[in-house]
Amino acid sequence: MAEITRLIHEYLRHDKKFPHVWCPGCGIGIMLGALIRAIDKTGYSKDDIVLVSGIGCTGRLPVYVDFNTLHTTHGRALTFATGIKLAKPRLKVIVIMGDGDAVAIGGNHFIHAARRNIDLTAIIVNNNVYGMTGGQYSPTTPYGMKSTTTIYSNVEHAFNISELAVTAGAVFVGRGTVYHAKLLDSLMEKAFAKVGFSVVEIISHCHTQFGRLNRMGTAVEMMQWQRDHSVTVEKAAQMKAEELKDKFKIGVLVDRELPAYQDEYEKVRKWAKGTEKR
Amino acid sequence: MAEAQKKKEIPHIDIYKAWCKACGICVAFCPTETLARDEGGYPYVKYPEKCINCGWCEIRCPDFAITVEGKKNGKKVRDQFEKEGPEKGTAAPGQ
Amino acid sequence: MKKKVQKRELLLQGNEAVVEGALKAGCNFFAGYPITPATEISEILSVRLPQLDGTFIQMEDEIASIGAVIGASLAGAKAMTATSGPGFSLMQENIGFAVIAEVPCVIVNAMRGGPSTGLPTMPSQSDVMQARWGTHGDHPIIALCPSTIRECYDLTIKAFNYSEKFRVPVLLLVDEVVAHMREKITIYEDEDVEIFNRVKPTVPPEWYIPFEDTPKGVPAMANFGDGYRYHVTGLTHDIRGFPTSRPDEIDPFIRRLFRKVSQNFADIQIGEFYQTDDADITIIAYGCVARSARRAAADGRERGLKVGVLKMNTIWPFMRASVEKVLRTSKVVIVPEMNMGQISREVKRVNKGDAKVFTINKVDGKIITPQEILSRIKEVY
Numbered sequence: 001m002a003e004i005t006r007l008i009h010e011y012l013r014h015d016k017k018f019p020h021v022w023c024p025g026c027g028i029g030i031m032l033g034a035l036i037r038a039i040d041k042t043g044y045s046k047d048d049i050v051l052v053s054g055i056g057c058t059g060r061l062p063v064y065v066d067f068n069t070l071h072t073t074h075g076r077a078l079t080f081a082t083g084i085k086l087a088k089p090r091l092k093v094i095v096i097m098g099d100g101d102a103v104a105i106g107g108n109h110f111i112h113a114a115r116r117n118i119d120l121t122a123i124i125v126n127n128n129v130y131g132m133t134g135g136q137y138s139p140t141t142p143y144g145m146k147s148t149t150t151i152y153s154n155v156e157h158a159f160n161i162s163e164l165a166v167t168a169g170a171v172f173v174g175r176g177t178v179y180h181a182k183l184l185d186s187l188m189e190k191a192f193a194k195v196g197f198s199v200v201e202i203i204s205h206c207h208t209q210f211g212r213l214n215r216m217g218t219a220v221e222m223m224q225w226q227r228d229h230s231v232t233v234e235k236a237a238q239m240k241a242e243e244l245k246d247k248f249k250i251g252v253l254v255d256r257e258l259p260a261y262q263d264e265y266e267k268v269r270k271w272a273k274g275t276e277k278r
Numbered sequence: 279m280a281e282a283q284k285k286k287e288i289p290h291i292d293i294y295k296a297w298c299k300a301c302g303i304c305v306a307f308c309p310t311e312t313l314a315r316d317e318g319g320y321p322y323v324k325y326p327e328k329c330i331n332c333g334w335c336e337i338r339c340p341d342f343a344i345t346v347e348g349k350k351n352g353k354k355v356r357d358q359f360e361k362e363g364p365e366k367g368t369a370a371p372g373q
Numbered sequence: 374m375k376k377k378v379q380k381r382e383l384l385l386q387g388n389e390a391v392v393e394g395a396l397k398a399g400c401n402f403f404a405g406y407p408i409t410p411a412t413e414i415s416e417i418l419s420v421r422l423p424q425l426d427g428t429f430i431q432m433e434d435e436i437a438s439i440g441a442v443i444g445a446s447l448a449g450a451k452a453m454t455a456t457s458g459p460g461f462s463l464m465q466e467n468i469g470f471a472v473i474a475e476v477p478c479v480i481v482n483a484m485r486g487g488p489s490t491g492l493p494t495m496p497s498q499s500d501v502m503q504a505r506w507g508t509h510g511d512h513p514i515i516a517l518c519p520s521t522i523r524e525c526y527d528l529t530i531k532a533f534n535y536s537e538k539f540r541v542p543v544l545l546l547v548d549e550v551v552a553h554m555r556e557k558i559t560i561y562e563d564e565d566v567e568i569f570n571r572v573k574p575t576v577p578p579e580w581y582i583p584f585e586d587t588p589k590g591v592p593a594m595a596n597f598g599d600g601y602r603y604h605v606t607g608l609t610h611d612i613r614g615f616p617t618s619r620p621d622e623i624d625p626f627i628r629r630l631f632r633k634v635s636q637n638f639a640d641i642q643i644g645e646f647y648q649t650d651d652a653d654i655t656i657i658a659y660g661c662v663a664r665s666a667r668r669a670a671a672d673g674r675e676r677g678l679k680v681g682v683l684k685m686n687t688i689w690p691f692m693r694a695s696v697e698k699v700l701r702t703s704k705v706v707i708v709p710e711m712n713m714g715q716i717s718r719e720v721k722r723v724n725k726g727d728a729k730v731f732t733i734n735k736v737d738g739k740i741i742t743p744q745e746i747l748s749r750i751k752e753v754y
Contacts (some may be wrong), residue, residue, distance in 0.1 A: 001335070002290075002292070002345040002346060002347045002348075004333065004336055004337060004345075005336060005342050005345045006345075008342050011425060013604075015613070017616065018296075018341075019296070019297040019298075020341065020433070022340065023299075024299030024300060024301035024340075024693050025299070025301030025303055025340060026340055027340070028340070029339070029340025029341055029342075030337075030338055030339075030340050031341060031342075033337065033339075033340075046602055047598060047599075047600045048598060050448075050597050050598075052444075055607075062604065063604050063606070063615060063616065066602055067602055068597040068598065068602050068603070069602075069603075069604045069605070070444075070447065070597075070604075070605045070606075071604070071605065071606035071608065072440070072443075072470065072607065073440075073466055073470050073607055075469055076436060076437070076440045076467065079432065079436065079437040079438075079440025079441050079444065080440045080441070080444035080447075081444060082404075082430070082432070082437070082440075082441045082442040082444060082453070083402070083404065083440065083441035083442060083443060083444025083445035083446075083447075083448070083450075084447060084448045084597060085444075086294055086402070086428045086430060086441070086445065086598075087402050087428060087444070087448035087449065087450040087614040088447075088448040088449060088450075088597065088598050090598065091448065091597060096473035103373045107344070108433055108437075109433065109436075109437055109440075112432070112437070133603060134316075136311060160544065165547065178338075179338075181337045181338050182337065188339070218301075218302065219301050219302070219303060220301075220302055220306040220307075223303065223306075223307070224306075235659055236304055264425070265430075267426065268423045269423040269424075269426055271423075272420070272423035272424040273423070273424055
């Protein structure tokens with residue numbers, strides 16, 4: 001098994017200070033390991049991979065890895081990534097976002113990137129909170145939970161990021177948790193192999209802010225919560241709605257075929273040049 | 279004979295304390311409770327012989343600070359690793 | 374003897390001339406969002422770019438448009454967007470990103486009446502200060518302003534050249550009059566117009582320092598996918614592009630960003646003096662108002678008044694040297710603007726009292742006419 005870590009070291013930027021900046025036990029580190037293993041499986045050379053991130057704890061991920069990396073403004077990672085992919089389609093573009101980054105300030109860009117089927121993978125680390133800024137609630141914070149800005153408890157209802165992605169038109173949507181590290185490997189591998197807009201939602205935890213305020217215990221206990229409240233898509237199919245009440249599904253939620261944006265736009269170029277009739 | 283064989287097969291666990299942040303995840307999720315936490319909260323190998331080399335700790339460590347070498351003693355594993363190297367299944371780009 | 378060059382004689386709208394200039398400069402990526410009075414630029418590029426194997430995309434809003442432009446530029450494209458006041462306001466944060474990450478790109482602002490929805494189909498020059506300080510934080514900016522259709526063509530080429538040469542976002546402020554009016558323009562096909570492309574690194578990837586502090590101040594720029602795997606961030610960063618909080622790295626970085634522009638004023642500042650040497654009265658004007666100023670000066674000369682004009686094509690960085698020159702030689706300086714006085718503030722700031730500065734501030738959505746300038750001259754002189 002040591003080869004896993006040996007592999008990870010091949011992809012890290014060793015002129016960056018390690019250990020990395022995230023809190024002890026944060027799920028982003030686990031997700032980073034899975035990301036590197038999945039990228040290694042794609043066979044792409046490091047030169048052809050672009051890692052784009054927004055602002056937040058997840059935003060600090062690309063600086064640690066040896067790819068073309070871009071740390072954009074809050075919520076706008078997908079727009080920068082769209083520009084990169086369309087300007088140089090051979091690049092493999094992977095976008096890392098947090099829940100606030102992707103579906104709060106970035107919500108408009110998220111649904112449109114999905115609708116357009118831009119050929120890239122959006123990886124959303126969903127820990128139900130704005131961690132970096134100290135624990136405010138986010139669009140995925142469950143109803144009734146506490147945060148530094150809902151101290152009397154949250155009266156808003158949360159998004160389901162994966163369903164949002166499915167409805168908006170993503171061709172591949174998978175959900176995993178940082179507890180199920182092996183599942184993350186396979187979900188990301190499938191997403192990277194997919195042509196079109198693929199989404200991997202990763203349920204993670206923020207024990208430092210959200211866990212403490214809601215008495216959910218340490219990172220370990222929050223990961224145990226993930227283990228006990230998740231159910232695979234296959235198993236869920238046999239379960240009654242009642243049993244699924246406080247559970248969320250993990251695994252591949254949708255996997256369909258749609259032409260990617262750059263291939264469609266290549267048709268526009270042909271029509272424009274008259275080399276092909278509509 | 280079984281005794282000697284079992285001793286030889288103990289997987290080699292490395293804990294890289296410079297990167298370890300004592301989050302306790304590896305200890306908590308080790309299926310055979312091979313690991314335990316010292317007073318500083320850092321993991322240490324309490325029952326080496328219990329380790330079944332499942333690699334759960336290595337794959338869940340957020341800081342890549344724990345590794346588990348294969349079943350055989352160090353040397354044999356390295357040959358196996360090299361042998362496996364080329365066919366590690368690196369698919370061609372975009373496949 | 375210059376050989377006979379193949380030329381096109383066209384009757385072009387300002388927005389059309391901007392497109393011709395952009396394509397001449399090598400623009401191969403455009404992301405935009407519909408907004409009067411800039412939409413023609415998007416529409417024409419949506420037709421022309423795919424013909425040239427370029428890329429046009431209409432994004433979901435202006436923030437996404439400038440985001441896509443910056444992404445495309447990082448991948449190696451020459452990218453542009455075009456908007457008007459409301460969209461320009463939305464773009465400010467990402468324009469700041471282009472400044473700090475030193476990403477070449479061109480942003481056209483077809484200025485209309487403001488604030489807010491304002492006067493969508495009527496002109497104004499009221500975004501001038503926003504062009505300077507729209508995005509937060511200390512930053513230099515280059516903003517050019519055409520007053521004729523020819524200048525729409527030439528200044529768009531210059532905008533791309535400056536953005537590539539200094540690795541900065543360049544703004545093109547085109548008021549609605551110039552954007553929508555038509556004039557004859559002759560474009561010489563194989564005219565050797567200087568087209569500048571970003572300087573690529575020549576050192577191998579291991580030695581590449583992406584944000585190196587060189588005397589010229591502009592580091593070589595590798596494009597994503599060229600084998601130089603480096604980090605680009607909106608956080609203040611060190612010379613290798615990694616985020617820093619060290620004062621001894623932050624200070625030289627911010628000052629280099631300014632030095633890139635201030636060291637090249639001579640190259641960047643474009644303007645023209647018309648009969649200002651003997652002028653008692655000089656009109657300082659830009660955009661469509663510069664046209665009225667030229668006519669007012671001619672009419673004034675006929676009435677025996679020594680009137681000159683300083684036409685400014687570069688709004689930012691402020692053409693301090695040229696303005697000071699006319700302030701020294703004139704008794705009276707008139708600054709007619711279609712706003713409440715944005716450039717006139719700068720003129721007064723650098724005025725050492727040699728000349729008296731008067732303004733015309735027209736904010737009714739109509740262009741300032743030569744007669745209005747002339748009667749103002751009679752009033753104050």
